[in-house]
Amino acid sequence: MTTDGTPPGKIHPTLRTSSHTPVVSAGKVEPCSLVIFGITGDLAERKLIPALYHLEKEGSLPDCLPLIGVGRRDLSGDGLANSLREKVSLFSGTKAQGDVWKCLVSGFQYVRGDFDNADTYRALGETLAELEREKGTGGNRLFYLATPPGLFPVIVRNLSDADLLHRSGRRGEGPWSRVIIEKPFGRDLESAKELNRLVGGVLREDQTFRIDHYLGKETVQNILTFRFGNSIFEPIWNRKYIDHVQITAAEEIGVEGRGAFYDNTGVLRDIIQNHLLQVLALCAMEPPVSFKADEIRDEKVQVLRSLRPFWPDDMGKAVLFGQYDGYRENDGVARDSRTPTFTALRVLIDNWRWQGVPFYLRAGKKLTSRVTEVAIHFQRIPFCLFGHEGVCRQIDPNVLVLRIQPDEGICLCFASKIPGDDIKVATVKMDMSYSETFQQRVGDAYERLILDCMRGDATLFARKDEVERSWEFVTPLLDTWESGTERPCTYAPGSDGPVEADRLIGADGRIWRALK
Ligand code: BG6
Numbered sequence: 001m002t003t004d005g006t007p008p009g010k011i012h013p014t015l016r017t018s019s020h021t022p023v024v025s026a027g028k029v030e031p032c033s034l035v036i037f038g039i040t041g042d043l044a045e046r047k048l049i050p051a052l053y054h055l056e057k058e059g060s061l062p063d064c065l066p067l068i069g070v071g072r073r074d075l076s077g078d079g080l081a082n083s084l085r086e087k088v089s090l091f092s093g094t095k096a097q098g099d100v101w102k103c104l105v106s107g108f109q110y111v112r113g114d115f116d117n118a119d120t121y122r123a124l125g126e127t128l129a130e131l132e133r134e135k136g137t138g139g140n141r142l143f144y145l146a147t148p149p150g151l152f153p154v155i156v157r158n159l160s161d162a163d164l165l166h167r168s169g170r171r172g173e174g175p176w177s178r179v180i181i182e183k184p185f186g187r188d189l190e191s192a193k194e195l196n197r198l199v200g201g202v203l204r205e206d207q208t209f210r211i212d213h214y215l216g217k218e219t220v221q222n223i224l225t226f227r228f229g230n231s232i233f234e235p236i237w238n239r240k241y242i243d244h245v246q247i248t249a250a251e252e253i254g255v256e257g258r259g260a261f262y263d264n265t266g267v268l269r270d271i272i273q274n275h276l277l278q279v280l281a282l283c284a285m286e287p288p289v290s291f292k293a294d295e296i297r298d299e300k301v302q303v304l305r306s307l308r309p310f311w312p313d314d315m316g317k318a319v320l321f322g323q324y325d326g327y328r329e330n331d332g333v334a335r336d337s338r339t340p341t342f343t344a345l346r347v348l349i350d351n352w353r354w355q356g357v358p359f360y361l362r363a364g365k366k367l368t369s370r371v372t373e374v375a376i377h378f379q380r381i382p383f384c385l386f387g388h389e390g391v392c393r394q395i396d397p398n399v400l401v402l403r404i405q406p407d408e409g410i411c412l413c414f415a416s417k418i419p420g421d422d423i424k425v426a427t428v429k430m431d432m433s434y435s436e437t438f439q440q441r442v443g444d445a446y447e448r449l450i451l452d453c454m455r456g457d458a459t460l461f462a463r464k465d466e467v468e469r470s471w472e473f474v475t476p477l478l479d480t481w482e483s484g485t486e487r488p489c490t491y492a493p494g495s496d497g498p499v500e501a502d503r504l505i506g507a508d509g510r511i512w513r514a515l516k
Contacts, residue, residue: 297462
């Protein structure tokens with residue numbers, strides 16, 4: 001115990017109390033109807049419905065939310081609701097309680113139809129109008145496109161043709177319509193621009209919510225609080241003190257029944273273009289003028305604009321692709337597929353703060369464990385007080401780890417004297433765990449993002465230019481890889497990835513952090 005009774009390593013109780021006064025208020029969730037396109041799909045079953053259930057349980061949703069599912073399958077509304085209830089238990093680890101579930105589905109309607117058929121939208125319009133009258137939503141509408149990406153343009157166009165999108169709603173005048181568009185937003189720079197053009201033709205930017213669920217994760221949001229809510233880190237957050245940064249998204253799972261989708265996507269489109277470049281931008285951005293959505297997004301875009309482009313001869317040196325053994329046996333995957341399931345990249349940011357500091361990005365499926373983290377590696381001590389240089393080389397440089405998942409937390413590794421007469425130095429850790437410190441359920445990213453959209457807060461969604469800048473960075477890499485014939489390096493399922501990835505970072509005299 002410390003002198004004030006706080007257990008060592010724990011956040012002081014008074015800080016926990018003061019944190020109940022919001023520094024930035026989340027704002028009011030407005031009444032609306034929620035329409036989910038692709039209600040019978042994987043995303044709705046695994047993520048959206050469980051998220052809505054938890055929100056309903058916590059009383060966070062607007063009262064009597066009219067919920068409309070649109071899908072192609074021939075199902076009855078009741079039959080679908082029952083099967084979705086089972087999915088809540090299956091995917092969120094909690095049994096859906098009767099009263100909460102009843103409340104959630106009290107306004108549930110299923111509209112069956114093809115997404116490219118005007119009749120579907122006519123039926124949707126009638127259902128919406130009826131529910132809006134009954135539930136008094138004021139006409140506000142939130143549309144969630146949880147379908148395969150090829151359908152995004154079709155749905156947006158049909159919503160507009162059927163006159164289901166209100167153009168009003170700016171600054172609280174009249175009812176609003178907002179559209180959440182899932183990832184991947186495009187499959188390269190050109191298609192992303194095309195989709196932006198099409199969406200921009202019928203929706204204003206403030207009505208368009210391009211989702212990247214990583215931004216809804218508590219620990220990802222905390223990157224900004226950690227950087228700009230503490231004065232001790234910002235002065236050392238630059239090339240003078242930081243040697244390099246490692247950003248890792250390792251998954252234990254493989255493609256899990258999504259073989260056809262994944263084989264057409266690959267790790268660059270699935271994880272790097274969106275999730276990891278967003279995390280990198282949050283870690284590397286300059287302090288924004290305020291916490292307003294556009295101020296933060298302006299700074300993230302600056303980072304994305306400063307990424308040094310890759311050249312074809314970076315392959316193998318700054319860029320590495322891998323594929324796990326057995327990947328090609330998955331249903332939907334081509335037997336001779338070259339789609340990478342792993343990548344390691346050395347990314348450079350050409351600006352004043354980060355010149356010469358490599359950001360190593362690593363992402364892959366079927367690896368030894370599930371770890372998503374950012375590790376800031378500080379420089380070695382500049383001068384050795386403890387004997388000769390060889391001794392000092394054994395002192396590990398400081399590492400600050402932002403653990404995004406699992407076991408969410410922040411850990412600082414530093415050198416400490418081992419008790420005894422001799423001076424022996426060990427690396428020790430100061431570790432903050434979210435679950436121990438805050439002892440409350442951390443909501444799933446989708447919960448936060450759905451609510452933010454109902455509030456009209458786009459801070460945690462990608463803006464048009466952010467999406468285009470990140471595609472601009474990734475597209476030349478995709479083009480080089482996809483026009484080539486080279487095979488990805490192979491790696492064993494359950495390993496740390498291809499050994500060639502160790503060589504990539506090893507060539508710079510560095511090593512990857514262990515995945516376990
Ligand atoms: C999704 C990818 O965006 O993110 C999946 O399409 C991946 O392939 C998933 O498994 C990882 O998300 P999380 O939240 O489990 O890290």
